[in-house]
Each structure stands twice: as structure tokens, then as C-alpha cells.
Amino acid sequence: MIYDFPDPTAPIRQGDIFIGIPRIDLSLKEVLVADEDGDRVTNWEELANQGPVKIIVPVRPVAAIVATQDCDAIRSPDITLCEIREFREIERKSKDTASAKGWKSILTQHARINQKWFYLPPNEQLGFSKKMGVDFLVTLRVPREDLENLRLFRRGRLNDTADEHFRERIGEFFRRYPYDEWYILDSDEFLEYKKEYKDVEPFPWQAS
Known part of the structure; x- marks a missing residue:
């Protein structure tokens, strides 16, 4: 539909969709530190001035899309991705939407109003059985070389039409005036x- 499926050896580009990217959920109030005396729980305020420390954090695999621009995705030490989740979780107005007319309104009119998400239609090859969305509020950072070595996790990418729209949506989101x-x-x-x-x-x- 709006997707391309690049060769596994193709360079990483903005709009590439990965499945199984690690998301770390870190609490600054309860930090589990691993040291020689055993694990202990503290808070980040006590650790902030101590230099590097080893901590234990929960991690879970999520779907994500490359937000880093193409030129930076080639040489930057890190790649930024945005998490992909089920669309109904991101856009509350779609919670009870069922009709084609209702979806038409949300995916066109509300897409112009709400700049916090980018819609992704279902696609079996990507593993998306439901309507999905990119959540610009949730970003993930991974080392570029590590991601290049895991290109088998890339299931597809946005086609040229969708990628151009995606690029503009990211720009709109980060330069918007919050009020x-x-x-x-x-x-x-x-x-x-x-x-x-x-x-x-x-x-x-x-x-x-």
C-alpha cells in the first residue's frame, strides 16, 4: 500500500520500519544498581554525580521507524527511531471508530490537527494486522553500527510518497508551538x- 520492501543489504534510511527494537523503561525514583556488594535500589539524584554506574533496567522489544534523516543515518554514531504502536492507543478519538466514514474523518481531518502521530495502515508483510501509528512523543536511540548489523529486523520502509509526508510531519511536530x-x-x-x-x-x- 504505502510501503516498499528494500533489499536486506540496502543502507538504513529515514522511514525504515524495524520490528524488535529495544525500549528501556527507566524510573529515576527507583534505580536498581548492580555493584560488588549486590543489587540495591536508590534514586538517580544520589547517582548523578558519581560517574558511570551499572544499573539493571527492564527492556522490551517494540516496533519503531527511523526518524533520523538519510544523510545522518549514513554516518551519525546514533540513529533515532520513533515507537510504533496500535493506532487506537495513540489517537484517543479512534477508540470506538468502526465505520469507513469515521476512519476517513480521523485519518484525513484529524491528521491535519494532531501532529503527534503518523498513521500506518495494516500490512501482513510488516506484521501489522491492525491500524498502527508512529508516536512522535516516544523516541529511541540506538548505535548506528549495531542497527546496521540488525537489518534483518527491518521489515520494510515507507514509499516515496509516504516518506515525504513523514519527513514533513516530523518537522511540524518538533517546530510546533506548544500551548x-x-x-x-x-x-x-x-x-x-x-x-x-x-x-x-x-x-x-x-x-x-
């Missing part, structure tokens, strides 16, 4: 807004 869009609402309008976005807090002038 709380509900600040302009009056108190009644804010209450309606909060019904849909329950975790937001009112500004002082919106307090009823």
Missing part, C-alpha cells in the same frame, strides 16, 4: 471541553 488550546474558552465552554479531555485543568479565569 494549552483550551485557554481561550470561557467557563461553560471549558466544562464542555473537559468532558472530552478529562485530564485538563482550568485556567484561573475559567474557574466557575
